[in-house]
Amino acid sequence: MTTAEEQRLRDLAQLRRVRDRIDREYAMPLDVEALARGVNMSAGHLSRQFRAAYGESPYSYLMTRRIERAMALLRRGDMSVTDVCFEVGCSSLGTFSTRFTELVGVPPSTYRAEAANASVETETTDEMPSCHTRQVTRPIRNREARGPGTPLASSS
Known part of the structure; x- marks a missing residue:
């Protein structure tokens, strides 16, 4: 070598x-x-x-980890958005909310409310394994998101 x-x-x-x-x-x-x-x-x-x-940059990677953890805490529904912000290591609620919205597509308060509604609707069904939940709910960076009309697979 x-x-x-x-x-x-x-x-x-x-x-x-x-x-x-x-x-x-x-x-x-x-x-x-x-x-x-x-x-x-x-x-x-x-x-x-x-x-x-x-x-991606180290900062971007760090923020993605923080947002992933914040998503899990918000899905639980027992913490406020402010508490979640500080729990995951963010020191500014404004920066946290902006970054969360960029990565997830909705503000943290909306995400929390939608997660609460979804859990009420699915209380009677079997719970999805946590490994699948993490994969399905992983934040998508802007460069990874499909644009409108972009096919999932090429037709060639």
């Missing part, structure tokens, strides 16, 4: 550590500088490498 290949593998291992830390500590006050210090990189280098490896 060449030195360049060895370095690439070391870099990928560091990026996995950063991603794993975000997954574990999403509710903590994390920023790109702190994540970069943890793997002895500059913030700019980490951001470029992370985007090249995972297709």
Whole structure:
């Protein structure tokens, strides 16, 4: 194995550590500088490498994890939107609501109300396994969403 290949593998291992830390500590006050210090990189280098490896910036990945967790808490229905915002590590309700709406397509209060209505309607049916619930309710980033009239599969 060449030195360049060895370095690439070391870099990928560091990026996995950063991603794993975000997954574990999403509710903590994390920023790109702190994540970069943890793997002895500059913030700019980490951001470029992370985007090249995972297709999004570390901040975007962090916010997606936070919004996913917020969706689960809002579906439970026992917490206010403000409480959920702070529970998932966001410090600004406005930023949280804006990002939630961008990723999910509806404001958190609407999502919570719709989830409550859906749970009342499906109380008599079997519960969907949590692994399927996470997959079905995962937030869709704008670049992943289908545009109007876009076919699900090509007809070629």
